[in-house]
Amino acid sequence: RKAALATVVQVKGSSYRSPGARMLMLDNGRWVGSISGGCLEGDALRKARQVIMNKTPRTVTYDTSNDDDNQLGIGLGCNGIIDILIEPIAPEHANHPITLLESYITYGNIGASASVFESEAANIPVGSKVGYNDLEKTTGSSEQLIELLHEDLAEVVTNQKPEIKEYFTTQGRIKVFLELIQPNIDLLIFGGGFDAKPVTELAHILGWNVRVTDECVAHLVPINFPKADQMQSCKREFVQKEIKITPFTAIVLMSHNLKYDEEVLSQIIGSKAPYIGILGPKKRATKLFDALKEKYHIEPTAEQMERIHAPIGLDIGAETPDEIAVSIISEIQAKFSNRSGGFIKYRTGPIHHRDGKEDQVFRQVYLKNFFPNQKAN
Structure with a gap:
């Protein structure tokens, strides 16, 4: 069609x-x-x-x-x-908008895109585009537009801030939306218990990539996790070697096995994941941190402890597995959006992130552990 x-x-x-x-x-x-x-x-x-x-x-x-x-x-x-x-x-055109977006999906890392939405220049019509990724590969509608936008697109990736900018060419003014494009949140769940199912289902609704891993193959039953994008059996001692973790990965430990969580935490604490959530009460988390020091000789840094959320989730009074899933998913969303997760009615500033000069709205981005010009592992 x-x-x-x-x-x-x-x-x-x-x-x-x-x-x-x-x-x-x-x-x-x-x-x-x-x-x-x-x-x-x-x-x-x-x-x-x-x-x-x-x-x-x-x-x-x-x-x-x-x-x-x-x-x-x-x-x-x-x-x-x-x-x-x-x-x-237009499928017959090699660089139509869907093709550009698809290139970011296969690329799997942060990038930027420029779209001309106002133009007085006949040689740069509305809809002209330029794409950019952190490896400094730039593609676009014309060499002139690429040259005009290359540095600003690089700055969008470096600063992780989208922009609206005007440019004045020899043929007239153009206005461009410089957009930051990042992969969806990659949710990695350790533990294939019954309470992991609603977490995978809610994450799937949000469009996140969902992975479930456990060392017990019997827990990884496809009928229990129909919304998971991937299920992977992995022994606890091989997690660092076999499980891919990127700056866009949110990790949830919910295996209900203390020894398993100890081993997994010792291997993922040094990863680039900006969020590590641990299911269970504070006393259980304390036991895990004690084991890191005594058994694995790992002294978590302040930065690592900031990334660890234990107990996991927002305080919404969750009791049932479905309610707990809402609490977990909400906290991950708040983390990646750089928000506190409180009641919006008590927020003193605007709901959306704004440019103070023009009241221009932008989506707020949280990629604290991402370093430009470095491919994610």
Whole structure:
């Protein structure tokens, strides 16, 4: 089927979704993803049909700052201005938007992408793109655009901060969304018990990569973990050698076997994982830390202890396995978003991360253990 991709490229004020949110629309009216809370999708779908027919990208601006504005037939009350870039997907073109996004999935590391959403330059039309990764490989619509954006894309990767920037070329002004692209959270669960199942299911709903590992093959029954992307049997002494851990990996120890957790923790504490959660009470965690010192001669550093969450999860009064799964997944999300996990109603600042100069909204990124120009192990 013919399709179009809608991307939120700029938000000023309040909005349900931040820049980088995407929605893929087909010419039969079906879509996946979202660019708002459901209020803009219908109109975006109508405009996507025009884009598909014309085969020309366009930027659509929605002003939701006026509650009485009947532009969309409803008063949204979001109090924001949202720019949406809608691009046709032409399979015959080698560098259409889906191909670029796919390259980041196979790359599996942090990168940046630039999308032109306003242009007065005939040689750099709306929809022109440049892609960049931390190995300094840059690809794009034209050599001129690559040369213009290369350094700024490198800075986005280094600083881990997306940007909206204007450039002035010989043929006119262009406006570009410089987006930070990172892999999904990679959830690694040690322990194939019954309480690991709801954790894998919630992580799957969020689109995370989910792996379950245990040294007991009998625990790794596919019917128990239908939402896991990978199940791997690994003896505790070979974890460091056989289990892949990256700066995007969140590790959860929930085996209910103290000796197993001791061995695993001794091997993963020096990894690049920014989050290590340990199921169980504080006394159990204390026993694990004592074993690290006495048995494995490992004295955890302050940085390592900051990455370890024991007891695991947010304090939401969880008791059942499903409730505990919500607590665990919420804490991991808060960690990777650099948030405290408290009640939003008590937050004194804005809900979304903003540029103080223009009230521009960006998604906040947490990659504390990631070092640019270094491939993840």
